[in-house]
Amino acid sequence: MQQQQVQGMEAVRVLIVDDHALFRKGVSSILNAHPNVTVVGEAENGVVAVDLYRKTSPDAVIMDINMPIMDGLEATRQIRHLDPEARILMLTVSETDASLFEAIKVGASGYVLKNANPQVVVDSILRVSSGEPVIPGNLAIKIIHEMSTPKQKRTTPDVDALTEREVDVLRQLSTGASNKEIANALYISENTVRNHVRNILDKLQVSNRVQAAAYAMREGYTVTDSSQNS
Numbered sequence: 001m002q003q004q005q006v007q008g009m010e011a012v013r014v015l016i017v018d019d020h021a022l023f024r025k026g027v028s029s030i031l032n033a034h035p036n037v038t039v040v041g042e043a044e045n046g047v048v049a050v051d052l053y054r055k056t057s058p059d060a061v062i063m064d065i066n067m068p069i070m071d072g073l074e075a076t077r078q079i080r081h082l083d084p085e086a087r088i089l090m091l092t093v094s095e096t097d098a099s100l101f102e103a104i105k106v107g108a109s110g111y112v113l114k115n116a117n118p119q120v121v122v123d124s125i126l127r128v129s130s131g132e133p134v135i136p137g138n139l140a141i142k143i144i145h146e147m148s149t150p151k152q153k154r155t156t157p158d159v160d161a162l163t164e165r166e167v168d169v170l171r172q173l174s175t176g177a178s179n180k181e182i183a184n185a186l187y188i189s190e191n192t193v194r195n196h197v198r199n200i201l202d203k204l205q206v207s208n209r210v211q212a213a214a215y216a217m218r219e220g221y222t223v224t225d226s227s228q229n230s
Helices: 021-032 046-056 072-082 099-105 118-129 137-148 164-173 179-186 190-204 209-219
Strands: 012-017 037-043 060-064 088-092 110-113
Touching: 012 021, 012 046, 012 118, 021 037, 021 118, 037 046, 037 118, 046 060, 046 072, 060 072, 060 118, 072 088, 072 099, 088 099, 088 118, 099 110, 099 209, 110 118, 164 179, 164 190, 164 209, 179 190, 190 209
Parallel strands: 012 037, 012 060, 060 088, 088 110
Antiparallel strands: none
16 A cells, blocks of 8 residues: 655655665665655665765664674664764564664664564654654663663763753653654754754763663653653
């Protein structure tokens, strides 16, 4: 069934990274069938992925974890070094894969199973491209637990340095809201939201918005108590 294009919405440009050509072609076919998605490149390993990311500047990347030459974890790390705002959705054969947690720690925005329904793949890449993390509850709990352990507290997050508006944005992050949703909720521009998120990550000493959201939930920075002083 052909999907109707959302008017006024620019096509989401996606880079696909997987060492199996047949799987890449399958994902590419699924994504290109969506009127608001365009595949701008395919890579068979992390080295090629980093190079293509630099050349194509995609809106989102769908990244396999286990690949030869350079795996998805290192590729994610290098891409995030090139572009701290890079949005990367990890591919995995199992949600119990220990590498998934490491992927989130190095900056991935979430993950999707390789055997997922095609619509789930499309929805996940659209959500990631809009700045929304795709993190199932069980992995979110692990992230919160990891951030609560002493080894993650070698330095103290500078939460007191957050401005009032940054706290508002942090509360919205705790809900998993995208930049657009935060902008609408707070009546500010998406560009302003991006700047606030960048400042929040720096001040809380976390590497991505997923970890910031986990911190917000753990410390009680939620939308429901937004009228209270933090």
